[in-house]
Amino acid sequence: MAKPLDPKAIEAERKTSSRAERREQKRRQMQDEISYNQRGNGVIIIPPQKRRELAEEPPKLRVAAYCRVSTQEEKQVGSFDMQIHHFAKRIEANPQWELVEIYQDEGISATTVEKRLGFQKMIADAVDGKIDLILTKSISRFGRNIVDILDNLRTLSALNPPVSVEFETEGITYTGDGRNNLLISLLAALAEMESQQKSEAIKAGIRWRMAEGIYKFSVQNTLGFYRDHFGRLVIEPTEARIVEYIYESCLEGATPAEIAAALTEQGIKSPMGNDLWSAGTVRSILRNEKYCGDALMQKTYTKDFRTHKSVKNTDLNMYFKENHHTAIIKKEDWIKVQKLLSERHSTAERATLRRLSNHFVAYRVKDGLFKGYLIIDSRWSFMERQEFMKIVDEAQNTMK
Incomplete structure (x- = not known):
């Protein structure tokens, strides 16, 4: 058995030894150990063995670009081609990048993504894990609807791994880490406001040209007319013959349904290129004042700049210009057709009411x-x- 301790002596020693003295004693003890080890009796340091195998090169970043112009006018063609050339050259010049695809939408409005097929394909490929980084010129090229912009950015950032988007003009790269969220939201809101202001300015200019009688209305999907490279309205002789056939048949007593059936049977394509004609299509041709040389403008208008959906105009002024252009149908024949259509409609309506009143x-x-x-x-x-x-x-x- 060990010798018993003297508790009184231990407690007396504890009281006489201060904390500062104990720290100083410990410091001297550590210095003595270091001096001893430096004389050759210390720790031997063994360096790690160098790995002989070469480090693997990091995989290349799969990079895509998105290019868009909003109209198909000739002045935009150069801008569109330059965007494509710029991004292709930039991606190919970086040895750490691999070009996936340059996604394109030419002549498509950016206020919604519904019609931008190139954009939709890019998002789908990103979701499928084919893209690491997307380059685009600016937020306004990526989209001008703040909801669509933010929704698509969130979709890309939620992927595993997330897909980054670089907006070149703004000098911002969106990675989904939250650092640029507020700035991108503000810039997207400004892009949408810019789109709205531009839409209002364009519509104001269109209405001014309508009031002056110099507005060049669209003749897309309109039989018998086309615009040449100078923007002049020109009669297309082959299609004009179809229009004359429709009016002549109506004046001879044929109904729109009968005329549509005859055109379908003859194998004539409709204005939309369909094999089957409808009575509604024939009736719209018979009601169209442009075939007698007049022009009634703003029959429809775009109510919401985001959707670009045209609605029937019941709220705004219309603009009528008589003898606006060369006619396909004589004015007197066109007037006779309008009377025939109105009389037939009135007769059919009265017959329907008589039938229904008994029912x-x-x-x-x-x-x-x-x-x-x-x-x-x-x-x-x-x-x-x-x-x-x-x-x-x-x-x-x-x-x-």
Whole structure:
């Protein structure tokens, strides 16, 4: 058994030895050990063995580029070609990059991505893991709708691994780490606002030209007319003969449905290039004032600059210019056709109302909160309900 300790002596020693003295004692002890080791009795350092195999080269970055111009005008063609050439040259000059594809959309509006097939293909390839980095000229080239821009950037950043997007003009690379989110959101909002302002300016210029009678309306998918390289409206003789056939048949008593059936049977292509003609297509040709040389402009207009969807104009001014261009159909023949169409429509409508008046039975509420209201059959279709309301209006007008 070891010799018993003297607790009194230990406690007395603890009280007399200060903390500072203990630190100094420990420091002297460490210095003595270092001096001892430096005299050759220390630690032997063994360096790591060098690996003989060569380090593997990092894989090349798969890089794509996106190029777009918004119109197919000749002045934009040079810009589009230069974008493609610039990005192809830049990617090929970097030994660490590998060109995937230069995705292109020429003459397509950027306010939505629905019609930008090149853009959609690029996003699909990125999702499939074929792209590491996308180069584009600016945020306005990537898109001018803030929702679409941010949604597509989030889609790319959520991939594993994420796909980065470099906006060359702004000098920003979006990697999805959150550093540039606010800046890109602000720039995307400015791009959308710029698109809206440009749209309003373009529409104002169009309406001014309409008011002055110098607006060059589109004749795309219009039989008998085309514009030459000077922008002049020119008659296409072969298609003009089809228009003359339609008007002559109508004047001889044929209905639009009968004319459409005859054209289909003869193998004549429709304005859209279809084999089958519809009565609606024939009727629109017969109603089109451009065939007698007049021009009624702004029959439709674009209500929302984001969707570019045309709607029937019931809110804005229309602009009419008589003898605007060379006619295919004589004015007097065109007027006769309009009268025939109106008379046939009126006769058909009266016949329909007479038929429906014998078909419909409705009951009127005689008392209570809904006194005077008509109870209609829930099995009626929408068209039947519309026709019933015409009958009611006709009856009320007769009683007045």
